[in-house]
Each structure stands twice: as structure tokens, then as C-alpha cells.
Amino acid sequence: MNTPALKFRPRRKTSFNRLPFVGRQDDGAPNFWSVPLTGGYYGGTKAGGELAALMLIHLRQHGQDQFAHGRLGQVATAWLDAARTATPEQYSALRGQVLGFMGTLSPWLIAAAKQNGKNLDTADRHAILRSANRWLAFDDSALFADQDELTALKREG
Secondary structure, eight states: OOOOOOOOOTTSSSTGGGSTTOEEOTTSOEETTOOOSOSHHHHHHHHHHHHHHHHHHHHHHHTTSTTGGGHHHHHHHHHHHHHHHOOHHHHHHHHHHHHHHHHHHHHHHHHHHHHHOGGGGGOOHHHHHHHHHHHHTOOHHHHHHHHHHHHHHHHHO
């Protein structure tokens, strides 16, 4: 099997798009997990961990970028998109990649929470859970209805 090698893309406009796991879809839109779904589960965990290390380096160097806070969400969304069309073998490799990626990020998040999360000590966990449950009951039709109502109010005002 001839697996394409990942590589840095130094000519890309934004620093995030230069990372080896960011590629392009057929329509030219960014693909935030353009990683071959190969290597099996074990190889996937190892590759995912290495790619997470590159993500951490990127965040350290470019964390002030106004878009940096959304990058992990874009990666996770790309994982979901990849899972939709993956064969069973590809899915196994992707699961490994996700586990390896998140497993490498976890100690860093723990350290950040311990070092910089003093405000978490006083957070109202029950209020946070209530808010999460409210959002779980929300749907896109409610969002669009609210936007229509706001637009109507702006016209009247």
C-alpha cells in the first residue's frame, strides 16, 4: 500500500492551513483533517498523537490569532465528516487518530485547567448543567425564529 505522506504547506496564506493535517476538499474549501485513514487503529493512535503535538506547537506560536479558539472545533467537525463516508478499516484508523490526538491534548488541558483555572473553583456546576440542558432543547428553527423576530423589531424601531 502506498500511503501519501503528510507534509507542511509553507506557501499557504494562514498559519493553521500550513499544518500537515489541513488540506483541501474537492471544491477547494478547507478540510481540517486531511489525513489518510490508514495505519489501522494502533497506527492511527500514534499518528494522531504526533499531529496533536504539531497542533500544540501551532497554538503556542499562533494562539493570539483571532481564529485560534475555533480550530479544535473545526478539526472535530472534520472527523465527523470523515466518519460519515469511511469504510470499516478507515473508521478504525480514524478512531485511533482521534484517540491519539485527544490523548495527547488531554495532559495539556489538565495542566492549563490546574494552572489557569482558579475561576473554575467557584463555578456553579449546577447552573452550567442547567444551561447545557436548555441548549440541548434548542433547535435551529428557534434560532431562525429569533432572528426573524429581531429583524422585524429593528424595522419597527
